[in-house]
Amino acid sequence: MNVTIIRFPGTNCDLDTANAVKKVLGIVPKIISCKEDKIPKSDLIIIPGGFSYGDYLRSGAIAAREPIMDDLELRANQGVYIIGICNGFQILTERKLLQGSLLKNSSLKFISKSVELKINRNDTFFTSKYQTDEVVNIPIAHHDGNFFADQDTLDSIEDNNQVALRYLNPINGSLNNIAGLYNKNLNILGLMPHPERAVDLKTGTNDGSRIFESALNFYST
Amino acid sequence: MRAIVYIRLKTEVLDPQGQAIESALKNLGENNINNIRQGKLIEMDIEAKNIQEAEEKIEKITKSLLANTVIEEYSIEIS
Numbered sequence: 001m002n003v004t005i006i007r008f009p010g011t012n013c014d015l016d017t018a019n020a021v022k023k024v025l026g027i028v029p030k031i032i033s034c035k036e037d038k039i040p041k042s043d044l045i046i047i048p049g050g051f052s053y054g055d056y057l058r059s060g061a062i063a064a065r066e067p068i069m070d071d072l073e074l075r076a077n078q079g080v081y082i083i084g085i086c087n088g089f090q091i092l093t094e095r096k097l098l099q100g101s102l103l104k105n106s107s108l109k110f111i112s113k114s115v116e117l118k119i120n121r122n123d124t125f126f127t128s129k130y131q132t133d134e135v136v137n138i139p140i141a142h143h144d145g146n147f148f149a150d151q152d153t154l155d156s157i158e159d160n161n162q163v164a165l166r167y168l169n170p171i172n173g174s175l176n177n178i179a180g181l182y183n184k185n186l187n188i189l190g191l192m193p194h195p196e197r198a199v200d201l202k203t204g205t206n207d208g209s210r211i212f213e214s215a216l217n218f219y220s221t
Numbered sequence: 222m223r224a225i226v227y228i229r230l231k232t233e234v235l236d237p238q239g240q241a242i243e244s245a246l247k248n249l250g251e252n253n254i255n256n257i258r259q260g261k262l263i264e265m266d267i268e269a270k271n272i273q274e275a276e277e278k279i280e281k282i283t284k285s286l287l288a289n290t291v292i293e294e295y296s297i298e299i300s
Contacts, residue, residue: 058289065286094289101291108237148234148292173235 001219003029004042006072008063013049013085013196020196021046024212034066044081044215045072047088049141049194059102059144060090069095081125081215082188086142089180089190098181098190099157100149105142106173112141114204116168117179117193121161124182125218126189129210135168136207138193140179145192147174147181157181164189224267224279225298228288229260263287267299275299 007014021029053062084092092098114137119130164180180191195208230236239257269275279297288295
């Protein structure tokens with residue numbers, strides 16, 4: 001299984017994400033710069049968290065228009081699996097690969113803490129190692145995580161069962177407590193929580209490991 | 222030509238920054254100012270044959286980058 005991590009100027013979770021992939025899957029991922037022409041052949045592409053381009057204009061807005069994102073979009077349309085974590089989620093919504101948008105937290109606070117999340121469904125590439133409705137603990141660390149979509153879009157997201165996970169308790173103003181979202185084809189996952197920071201009990205929780213294990217499970221069965 | 226793009230959050234989108242400014246004004250004793258909304262203004266020089274061509278170009282770049290029409294609306298001024 002080939003895993004690629006894309007790094008933009010201002011990305012700061014690339015090494016944590018690479019360590020998590022290595023620890024959980026025993027695979028050394030490739031970290032590439034967004035200035036590369038092409039993404040190498042990959043079974044899973046991860047856009048990690050951080051503050052790409054200093055959050056200028058809007059979080060993720062500049063990164064979403066990098067030329068490498070044309071290649072990412074091509075892979076997405078071919079069905080390659082993609083995860084966007086935190087700023088990666090914002091980049092995917094700015095690129096319109098995921099619906100909606102992430103606004104400033106309603107409290108205006110940067111929130112950095114472990115939160116309880118409910119897994120909405122376990123029949124996807126990313127969640128087969130969880131139970132449906134299972135409550136897990138994964139940290140969040142963001143200022144712009146307040147999920148917004150117009151009513152029609154929100155209705156279609158719910159009708160198509162595209163929610164990946166929800167905050168158990170309202171935390172940042174997200175509509176329907178959405179913390180993570182799939183595209184319609186279920187090959188793209190964007191989430192505000194940081195699973196790469198939850199792969200070792202020494203840091204409080206390893207509930208994030210199973211996102212990576214689920215991916216490996218898909219390729220080994 | 223000089224173009225100005227005004228970008229605002231759509232009215233149905235919550236604006237916590239506007240609310241925070243309003244609350245600071247109340248702390249300063251300004252109690253008659255309400256419903257503050259914060260937006261942004263982006264200005265630029267543009268070369269074009271005429272106003273119409275400039276407007277079309279600015280509209281295009283606003284839709285593709287300057288504004289996120291999921292949450293924002295915009296207006297364009299050219300002089």
